[in-house]
Amino acid sequence: MASAKLPWVRVWAVLWRAIPATLTDGRVVLALDDSITPKTRTKVFACQRSFDHAAKTNQSAFPWAQTIVTVGLLKVIHVRWCCLPLAFAFYLRKATLSLRSVRIRGRALTFESKFTQAVRLIRSLAEVFPRVPILVVADSWFIDNGLLKPLRQALGSRSHLLSRLRVNAVLHDLPVAVAGRAGRPRKYGDAPAVSRRCRARCGPPLGATR
Incomplete structure (x- = not known):
C-alpha cells in the first residue's frame, strides 16, 4: 500500500x-x-x-x-x-x-x-x-x-x-482606536489582568529571559 x-x-x-x-x-x-x-x-x-x-x-x-x-x-x-x-x-x-x-x-x-x-x-x-x-x-x-x-x-x-x-501565549484585549494619535494603529490591546497575574505567578515560559 x-x-x-x-x-x-x-x-x-x-x-x-x-x-x-x-x-x-x-x-x-x-x-x-x-x-x-x-x-x-x-x-x-x-x-x-x-x-x-x-x-x-x-x-x-x-x-x-x-x-x-x-x-x-x-x-x-x-x-x-x-x-x-x-x-x-x-x-x-x-x-x-x-x-x-x-x-x-x-x-x-x-x-x-x-x-x-x-x-x-x-x-x-x-x-x-x-x-x-x-x-x-x-x-x-x-x-x-x-x-x-x-x-x-x-x-x-x-x-x-x-x-x-x-505556553508562551498572552491574551490581549482588542485594540481601541485613539483619534488624533499619530503613527500606526495598535495591533494589540492591553493584556487582561488575569493573563498578567498568571504570568507573574507561573514565571516566563521555558527558554525565555526576564
Whole structure:
C-alpha cells in the first residue's frame, strides 16, 4: 500500500466518499498531528535523522526515521472518540533535500513545510465535502498563523481550529482606536489582568529571559 505508482489522491477521494456518517454535529472533525517512525534499513524512502522529543532514556534522540504528517477523521464510535487516518504526507527537511535528490516518478521533490502539507491534505478533504464546516483538532505546535492563515485563504470561514494555547501565549484585549494619535494603529490591546497575574505567578515560559 506504499507504492508510489498508485494515484493516491484519486484513491483517497473514493475511499473518503465511502465512509458512512462522516459528519459530527453538521461538520467534519479532523485530527492533525505529526509522528516519527524509526527504521533500521538505510534505503527506506523519506528517512532522515529526526529529533524525537519523546525519546526515552535508552533511545536515541535523533533516530533514523520517517516523519509523517497525518490527517484523520474524529468520530464517536461505541461511546468513545476514535480517529480514522485519512491522508498523510512524508515530511523532509530542507537540509535533507539539499544533500540528496529524492524523486517520485522521476520528479524531484521540493521542500514543503508541515503547515503547507497539512493545508494541502485538509484542502483535498474539503473538496470531497463541499460547503461543510471543517474543524481541525491539533496540538499547540500546529495552532499558529502558519496554519490558520493559509487554511482560511484556501477554505474561507468554514475552517476552524481547536487546540490548547501555547505556553508562551498572552491574551490581549482588542485594540481601541485613539483619534488624533499619530503613527500606526495598535495591533494589540492591553493584556487582561488575569493573563498578567498568571504570568507573574507561573514565571516566563521555558527558554525565555526576564
